[in-house]
Amino acid sequence: MNRAFRLCLTVVAVLASTGVFAADKLPTVVVLATGGTIAGAAASDVQAAYTSGQVGVDQLLAAVPQAKKLAAMRGEQIANIGSQDMNDEVWLKLAKRVNELAAMPDVDGIVITHGTDTIEETGYFLNLVVKTKKPVVLTAAMRPSTALSADGPLNFFNAVAVAANKDAAGRGVLVVVNDWIHGASSLTKASTTAVQTFLSPLRGLVGTVAYGECEFYRGAVGKNTMDSEFSLDGVTALPRVDIVMAHENMDGAIIDAAVAAGAKGVVIAGVGNGNMTKPALDALAAQAKKGIVCVRSSRVATGRVGRNVEVDDDKLALVASDDLNPQKSRVLLRLALLKQRSLADIQRLFREY
Numbered sequence: 001m002n003r004a005f006r007l008c009l010t011v012v013a014v015l016a017s018t019g020v021f022a023a024d025k026l027p028t029v030v031v032l033a034t035g036g037t038i039a040g041a042a043a044s045d046v047q048a049a050y051t052s053g054q055v056g057v058d059q060l061l062a063a064v065p066q067a068k069k070l071a072a073m074r075g076e077q078i079a080n081i082g083s084q085d086m087n088d089e090v091w092l093k094l095a096k097r098v099n100e101l102a103a104m105p106d107v108d109g110i111v112i113t114h115g116t117d118t119i120e121e122t123g124y125f126l127n128l129v130v131k132t133k134k135p136v137v138l139t140a141a142m143r144p145s146t147a148l149s150a151d152g153p154l155n156f157f158n159a160v161a162v163a164a165n166k167d168a169a170g171r172g173v174l175v176v177v178n179d180w181i182h183g184a185s186s187l188t189k190a191s192t193t194a195v196q197t198f199l200s201p202l203r204g205l206v207g208t209v210a211y212g213e214c215e216f217y218r219g220a221v222g223k224n225t226m227d228s229e230f231s232l233d234g235v236t237a238l239p240r241v242d243i244v245m246a247h248e249n250m251d252g253a254i255i256d257a258a259v260a261a262g263a264k265g266v267v268i269a270g271v272g273n274g275n276m277t278k279p280a281l282d283a284l285a286a287q288a289k290k291g292i293v294c295v296r297s298s299r300v301a302t303g304r305v306g307r308n309v310e311v312d313d314d315k316l317a318l319v320a321s322d323d324l325n326p327q328k329s330r331v332l333l334r335l336a337l338l339k340q341r342s343l344a345d346i347q348r349l350f351r352e353y
């Protein structure tokens with residue numbers, strides 16, 4: 001080997017080690033596992049009964065070796081719970097860890113495995129409090145890992161593909177399930193058992209992903225991540241906000257009970273355009289007068305709740321949820337209540353986020 005050739009090899013080795021030949025280098029994706037059916041297990045592959053959060057992150061990664069072709073991956077176990085048990089402690093830990101990882105130059109994207117029951121709430125919460133343009137992608141499954149035709153492995157594979165894709169950056173926190181890429185502000189769970197459970201009814205899909213092939217249509221709707229004015233710096237607890245569902249013959253007892261239990265805000269899952277009976281509205285307005293922030297959302301699957309339609313929000317000091325459903329309205333209101341704000345400012349948040 002002559003000197004010139006040896007020198008050439010050395011230069012190639014140095015360039016490779018500094019990542020200049022980035023085309024050869026896989027993106028790094030960190031997987032944060034929280035549990036859910038995607039990590040669930042049943043005694044047989046054809047039974048409905050199962051337990052969420054049985055499989056650890058290492059097993060989850062090992063179950064989808066195909067994803068190693070898309071990204072260099074490492075995993076961390078944040079929790080291992082059914083997402084019906086999701087709580088503020090896990091939320092604060094998860095958001096902190098996402099922000100830490102996203103700030104690391106060698107991390108290109110983050111995948112979070114989660115249960116489907118509350119993924120829309122966790123996704124929307126992260127959408128408001130993580131400060132990064134890097135892809136943050138939640139995924140889940142409707143069938144446990146042991147089921148015949150489990151949906152988790154392909155959902156996981158697709159989520160890694162989206163997190164590793166540069167075009168996913170700057171679109172807010174995303175949720176990838178069953179080939180669809182949803183904005184965290186848009187999606188809602190629409191079926192208790194079907195694999196095609198998530199819809200983004202008003203705001204539409206961000207994109208699609210088929211066997212790792214991504215197609216992006218648009219960005220997320222609503223302010224998020226880098227544009228968001230919310231921050232968890234110094235936050236150790238979130239204010240209590242309760243959701244009360246409206247129904248025929250409703251009185252104000254549950255609204256008053258929520259406030260008595262410590263709620264600083266109440267979200268009504270109203271009938272129709274955020275409506276409720278006269279006794280319920282009287283109770284709500286009385287709480288609003290005392291300084292409890294009261295938001296009218298809707299129990300209807302799609303559609304906006306507008307201000308001053310059948311309810312005089314201006315007169316009763318109420319907030320209309322715009323197109324946020326009750327569970328997402330609750331998330332936004334909890335963050336809004338971290339500081340003193342006027343009702344006009346809170347109404348602005350519901351229009352902008």
Ligand code: ASP
Pocket residue numbers: 035036037038052081082083084114115116117118140141142143
């Ligand atoms: N109960 C489960 C959960 O949310 C359902 C699922 O993941 O599909 O954790």
